[in-house]
Structure formats: structure tokens, C-alpha cells
Amino acid sequence: MKVCIVGASGKLGQYMIQQALDRGYEVVGVCRARSVDKLAAFHGRITIMPGDANDRVVIQRAVAGCDGVLTVLVPWGMNHHSSGTAQAVLDFAPPGARLIFSCGWHITRDGLDTYSPAFLRMVRVMGGLARILRLGQIDDQVEACRRIFASNTRWTVVRGSDLEEGESQGLPVWSRRVGDPLLASNRTRRIDFALFMVAALENDQLVHEAPAIVGCQTPSALAHGGAL
Numbered sequence: 127m128k129v130c131i132v133g134a135s136g137k138l139g140q141y142m143i144q145q146a147l148d149r150g151y152e153v154v155g156v157c158r159a160r161s162v163d164k165l166a167a168f169h170g171r172i173t174i175m176p177g178d179a180n181d182r183v184v185i186q187r188a189v190a191g192c193d194g195v196l197t198v199l200v201p202w203g204m205n206h207h208s209s210g211t212a213q214a215v216l217d218f219a220p221p222g223a224r225l226i227f228s229c230g231w232h233i234t235r236d237g238l239d240t241y242s243p244a245f246l247r248m249v250r251v252m253g254g255l256a257r258i259l260r261l262g263q264i265d266d267q268v269e270a271c272r273r274i275f276a277s278n279t280r281w282t283v284v285r286g287s288d289l290e291e292g293e294s295q296g297l298p299v300w301s302r303r304v305g306d307p308l309l310a311s312n313r314t315r316r317i318d319f320a321l322f323m324v325a326a327l328e329n330d331q332l333v334h335e336a337p338a339i340v341g342c343q344t345p346s347a348l349a350h351g352g353a354l
């Protein structure tokens with residue numbers, strides 16, 4: 127299996143590279159030119175394509191011949207980074223490739239998720255601050271996911287809870303709806319977010335799903351059992 131990781135130099139991206147290599151996959155990583163050094167530990171073991179993730183030429187070259195594309199959808203920057211990245215991946219990934227995208231619980235596919243007032247307040251405040259300080263556009267990540275949900279590619283959008291560092295606890299459990307008591311702990315190890323993304327490449331049950339995930343060892347997961 128040959129996979130492309132878009133956003134390879136970030137924390138999630140680097141975990142995904144290692145896990146893809148552990149599975150014996152051939153890996154192509156896309157990251158900004160100034161971040162190539164962050165991937166020094168992988169030099170010689172992966173192909174690195176320097177460039178912006180929303181540069182359509184870069185993405186077209188990077189995803190050529192790939193069986194799967196793992197895309198870190200980040201709302202950073204004011205140049206429609208998320209929607210540009212998602213659109214390029216949707217347009218240029220080979221037909222039939224598994225496309226796995228990361229985002230957070232704030233993304234809703236069908237409006238049937240239930241959010242606490244505190245969560246909605248946090249998203250409003252963070253989104254507003256990012257916009258005012260010209261750091262990022264949460265709305266653009268929403269637009270990116272709208273396009274993914276509308277596409278007829280073999281997509282999965284993995285919606286992460288709050289993240290923490292630490293050793294792997296195993297594959298997160300998931301629900302179709304934020305608000306499910308299973309997710310109440312709202313905590314996932316970042317390494318396990320990556321594990322879920324990479325495992326989704328070979329899990330056809332997740333095609334056209336937007337799983338909201340939580341750590342499998344969290345109290346709410348242990349109390350309620352999971353869908354995976």
C-alpha cells in the first residue's frame with residue numbers, strides 16, 4: 127500500500143508516518159518547505175514533497191499512484207488552507223483511493239450532534255480569536271468538510287476529541303454522534319488519533335462515516351463500550 131500524508135510535519139502527521147511505516151506502507155509526506163527538517167528522523171525512509179498543502183500542483187504530484195491519502199485538516203492561515211487542501215485531495219487522488227481526513231468534534235455532518243453550552247462557547251471564542259488575530263479560519267475547516275461529505279470519493283472524516291500526549295492506549299472507540307455518553311470523557315491520546323486514522327485506511331466500514339472518537343481507556347469508553 128502506498129499512502130500520502132498531507133500535513134506530515136505536524137504532531138499528528140509524524141505519528142501517522144511512523145504507524146504507516148510500521149505497517150509496511152510506502153509513504154509520501156507533504157509539508158511546508160520550512161518544515162522539512164521536522165521530518166529528519168524519517169529521511170531516507172519516506173518521500174518528502176515540500177510545498178503548501180493547498181497547492182494543487184504539489185498535491186497532484188504527491189497523491190499520484192496512492193492507495194490512500196491521510197490529510198490533516200487544519201484551520202490555520204487566512205488563505206482557505208483547509209478547503210483548498212481538501213479540494214485538491216478530492217480532485218487528484220486516484221479513483222477508489224481511501225481518503226481519511228482529520229478534524230475535531232465541532233464539525234457536524236448532519237446537524238444531529240449534541241454539544242454542551244461550554245463546548246459551543248469554546249468553539250465560538252477560539253474561532254473568533256483566530257479570525258481577529260488572523261491566525262486561522264474555523265469556518266474554512268467547516269467548508270472543507272462540507273465538500274468532503276458531498277463528494278462521491280471513499281472518504282472518512284475522523285473527528286477528534288480534546289487531545290493529550292502519552293503512550294498508546296489502543297484504538298479509540300467511536301460514535302456517529304457527539305453527545306453520545308460514550309464520548310463524555312472527551313480525551314484521546316494524539317498517538318491513538320493517528321492510529322485510528324491509519325487503521326481507517328483498511329476499514330471499509332468507515333467509508334462515508336464521520337466517527338467522533340474518544341480514548342478506549344477513558345472512563346466513558348469503559349462505561350459504555352464502543353462501536354469498534
Ligand SMILES: NC(=O)c1ccc[n+]([C@@H]2O[C@H](COP(=O)([O-])OP(=O)(O)OC[C@H]3O[C@@H](n4cnc5c(N)ncnc54)[C@H](OP(=O)(O)O)[C@@H]3O)[C@@H](O)[C@H]2O)c1
Binds near residue numbers: 198199228230
Ligand atoms: N489540538 C487539539 O486539541 C485537537 C482536538 C481535536 C481535533 N484536532 C484535529 O487534529 C488535527 C491536527 O491537530 P494537532 O494539534 O495534532 O496539530 P499538528 O499535528 O501539530 O498539525 C499542525 C499542522 O498544521 C500545519 N500548520 C500550522 N500552521 C499552518 C499555517 N499557517 N498554514 C498551513 N499549515 C499550517 C503544520 O505544518 P508545519 O509543520 O509546517 O507548521 C502541521 O502540519 C487537526 O485536524 C485538528 O482539527 C486537534
